Amino acid sequence: MRLTTTIIAAGCGATQLRAAQWLPPIQAACDKYGIAEPLDVAAFLATLGAESGRLVYTREIWGPTLAQQGYEPPSKKASELGNTQPGDGRRFCGRGLIQITGRRNYTLAAIGLDLDLVNHPELLEQPVNAALSAAWYWASRKLSALAITGDFLGVSRAVNLGSATSKAMPLHYSERLALYVAAKKSLGLI
Incomplete structure (x- = not known):
C-alpha cells in the first residue's frame, strides 16, 4: 500500500510536517515487513502514534520513574526484560x-x-531504524493476524501489555482507538 503524508498524519495523530x-x-x-492490508496499516499507524507520542519520541523519557527503576536488576521486571547488568x-x-x-x-x-x-542501543533512535524496529516487532509478534480481523x-x-489475552485495558486505549478510527477514515474504510 502506498502511504501518504495525510494517511500518516491522521493515523499517527501527527502534524503534516x-x-x-x-x-x-x-x-x-x-x-x-508486508504491512499492506488496509486494516493492518490502520492498526500499525495508530499504534505508532500512541507509542511514540504522535511520532515525536523515539526514546523513552527517562526520570527515572519508580517503574523505570524496576528495569534495574535484581528486580522481577529486570529479569523479565533480560536486564542483567547494573x-x-x-x-x-x-x-x-x-x-x-x-x-x-x-x-x-x-x-x-x-x-x-x-553495543549501540541508540541506533533505534534514528528514523529509519525506529520505523524498521516497529515493523520488525509487529511482524515478529504476528500482529497483522489480529489487525486484519x-x-x-x-x-x-499485545503491544502494551505483552499479551493479546490480557483482561486489562491497554495504556491510553481511548487515544489509541481515536487514532485507529482516524487511520481507518484516512484509508477510506469508514
Missing part, C-alpha cells in the same frame, strides 16, 4: 516507534534487524 518527515522510513518498513535499565530503555525495551528485546531486535543494538483491542493489548 512531521508525517512528511516520517513517510519514507514508515513506507520502507511497511514494505519490508545500568541495563537505562541503557536498554524503550527506543523506536514501538519501543523496544530491555536487553533481551534489544538482542532479538539486533538479530532481526542485523544491527549492533547491544479488526481486533484492535487485541493488538493494543
Whole structure:
C-alpha cells in the first residue's frame, strides 16, 4: 500500500510536517515487513502514534520513574526484560516507534534487524531504524493476524501489555482507538 503524508498524519495523530518527515522510513518498513492490508496499516499507524507520542519520541523519557527503576536488576521486571547488568535499565530503555525495551528485546531486535543494538542501543533512535524496529516487532509478534480481523483491542493489548489475552485495558486505549478510527477514515474504510 502506498502511504501518504495525510494517511500518516491522521493515523499517527501527527502534524503534516512531521508525517512528511516520517513517510519514507514508515513506507520502507511497511514494505519490508508486508504491512499492506488496509486494516493492518490502520492498526500499525495508530499504534505508532500512541507509542511514540504522535511520532515525536523515539526514546523513552527517562526520570527515572519508580517503574523505570524496576528495569534495574535484581528486580522481577529486570529479569523479565533480560536486564542483567547494573545500568541495563537505562541503557536498554524503550527506543523506536514501538519501543523496544530491555536487553533481551534489544538482542532479538539486533538479530532481526542485523544491527549492533547491544553495543549501540541508540541506533533505534534514528528514523529509519525506529520505523524498521516497529515493523520488525509487529511482524515478529504476528500482529497483522489480529489487525486484519479488526481486533484492535487485541493488538493494543499485545503491544502494551505483552499479551493479546490480557483482561486489562491497554495504556491510553481511548487515544489509541481515536487514532485507529482516524487511520481507518484516512484509508477510506469508514
